[in-house]
Amino acid sequence: MAAVVETEGLTKFYGHRRGLEDLDLEIRPGEVFGYLGPNGAGKTTTIRLLLDVIRPTRGRMSVLGMDPRDSRVRARIGYLPGELALEGREKAGDYLDFLARARGGVPPEVVRDLVERLDADLSVPMGKLSKGNKQKLGLIQAFMHEPDFLILDEPTSGLDPLVQQEFLAMVREVRTSGRTVLMSSHVLAEVEHVSDRVGIVRAGRLVAVEDVAALREKAVRRVEFHFDAPVPREAFEGLPGVRELRVEGASLRCTIDGRPDALIKAAARFTVVHMVSAEPDLEEIFLTYYSDEEGRHADAGVKEPA
């Protein structure tokens, strides 16, 4: 099947300032693509180009197999902007009804269902919406007409953890139905559980595209085993991927790089009473893409405080 997004040498300069340069990107049908980078990396520029809000300095692109200037493209896209300009005294709920009609008559129960799922309070005038409710309204209008392609710019900002979970469930449902999602974020943790692939953009350039499953396999995990009796250190030395090995009496701690298979088989020769394996730290891998030759993190803004 044809790509949902295909760009070739896509470039945008704002005067002399680089917004995006030579982007070659392919987003496949039915995938959730996480588009990651720190502030100012070029994520919003990419999104605005795909939506024909701004025009490229050079390069070419197609969206849903068409030129983004083709007016038929927009109707098949659901878009959540990074910054929603929602002002005025009109009730937020009324504005949503207006959008539902403008999208060719979205059934009221579909809108109601989304309002309930995201626990949105739209009873107030738009100018008085809280940041979280503004974001929810933005999501509802992006999802409600069941578009073929969802473009979500920083979708989880301002959502509390429970609502974030519901949002991620909605994204998974979109994928299950064979539709496609592009979501930007500056935090890997926000997109890694739902993305099939992530693209990492920095200073206007795409520096990597990675399969999330492959990233996870490469990731470093911290592992602990507790046995019913002391174990010999030699039994665990030299195992593939095992580093920082510490054996103290009946406890073993180490990091494991890649598959834990050999370590688990070695441990299984003794009686394991307890085992702890931390989630792989993908953020660590992600940050290596942002390090310069000296290993410093070039963009401190990438990592959010925990």
Ligand SMILES: Nc1ncnc2c1ncn2[C@@H]1O[C@H](COP(=O)(O)OP(=O)(O)OP(=O)(O)O)[C@@H](O)[C@H]1O
């Ligand atoms: N309208 C504009 N005029 C001039 N420069 C711009 C304009 N829009 C973006 N830029 C510049 O282009 C670069 C990329 O910005 P962009 O907004 O695409 O980044 P981003 O990754 O979306 O960041 P953020 O997370 O802050 O939105 C930045 O250096 C930014 O200052």
